Amino acid sequence: MTAPSTETPLVLSIQSHVAFGHVGNDAAMLPLQLLGIQPVAVHTVQFSNHTGYGEFKGQVFTPAHIADVLDGLRARGVLARCTAVLSGYLGDAGVGEAILAAVQEIRAARPGLHYLCDPVMGDVGRGLFVRPGIPEFLRRRALAQASIITPNHYEFELLHGAPLASVPEAIAAARSLLGAAPGTGPSLVVVTSLRTPDLPADRLATLAVTADAAWLVKTPYVDLQPLPNGMGDVFSAVLLGHLLRGKPTPDAVAGAVSSLYALVSRTSPGQRDLPLVACQAQIAAPVDRFSAEAV
Template sequence: MKRILSIQSSVTYGFVGNSVATPVLTSMGIHPLAVNTVMLAAHPGYGIFAGQATPADHIAAILNGLVTLDIIPDIDAVISGYLGHADQIAHIASLISNWRAAGASGTYICDLVLGDADTLYIDQSLADRMIDQLLPLADIITPNQFELTYLSGMPVAGSDSAIKAGQHLLASQARLTAVIATGITNDDDLVHDILITRSVHKSWQHKKRLAGISGSGDLFTSLLAGGLVQGVPLSDATARASHLAQAVIARSPNPKELALLENLDLFRTTS
């Protein structure tokens, strides 16, 4: 069975971070190895903050435990998403380095969760250290429109500028093989998910909703990682993740939550 190490947030109620990745990957027949960077009652969209970031020494102990258990060589891909504190980053970076030193050829997908809607919603120090220490290790990143602007230092106002910003990041990061920009808006009634590599770019369009749904980016990244470890080529895995994520979004009447559990059958039929 394929294994994906997923280092993200977790909530007791609802679906973001590992609370998305765990059921999605399991439904795809993949073993999720979940490390929770934050443990909350619910995501902040509910207007509460009940819980806390996982202490960095706890993260270190768990990741070092995986090394001791000799599980690292058997991990097929790694995802990192929302982080709770800048002190967690060095331990995650060390794990990625150990994983590669063990001969891993899998993909590290770094979802640099920084903000949305023109707003940085994590501490500046956390954002800076993620960019300094994790971005250079990434094979693929999956920024939204705001994050792509922030990472590239270039204004992103639509597909053309998103492609230019993605190409700029590829030129500045030697290891990076793909930037997948999600939720890019143009002067139309659509949102665009765009795969940008050094040689090609492809786009998939979907009808725009009035508002986004928390966890939709985590769903996209989980589906992408799952497809890649199943041997699906990058372009096809991106297309599948884009269409399946949008299918779940379209079936989600509550703007605060993905209708995830009701739609896990969508992922089982694509494995």
């Protein structure tokens, strides 16, 4: 009898990095580790802090820098061992191309590779906050290569090209983005912070859509002003971790929503970051669990 593999799954996480705060890789690494996943972090920027604190210092790394780091990982055989790729905020469309090149390279050896692309572009109230060219890159290039996308409501409407009036309309819009095979579009669309007119005003919803099923997870609306940064980064990391650990899609989505709600609801008013370290137990085993309802 062959012993089960004890090798820890590796996730190539190509995102921003801040010395202080929890966004990008600094929001994704701890959740992945707590779920038994080893992140291989490649930083697209290095800033002193995230923009929620106002002034920041640091640099946006060039596509050549990203390619150089990936080349070093390739030489160590690390890229070939990665079972998933995670990406979020892009400082430059050229960095996006370097990410897609890595995805295509790994997928050639691992056809079942998960590529979770969080298409960070903006949010309700803040509007668009990425550089010109990023939305077009995400729509025209990244969407086709992703196996999972996790836009918020605002970003999903940008990808869809029109406002959404109802949950059934959102489901139809999500299915229009799905691909028939790897490299043609995602097989799973997860829309966070969904607030269509047909949903209760005191609830926040997350919608998960595949070709033949859809689920809705609803939580109480937590009215924090301002909202802490990095919520989408944490959600995407936890969702990917659950999927890599073999959870069915509705359970993985419900688990990620439950963990994020636990962290948001424990965030002090005015705090700009989620309490990842202080409340780390809520990441793998949240006290309040919400279920995914088929719609």
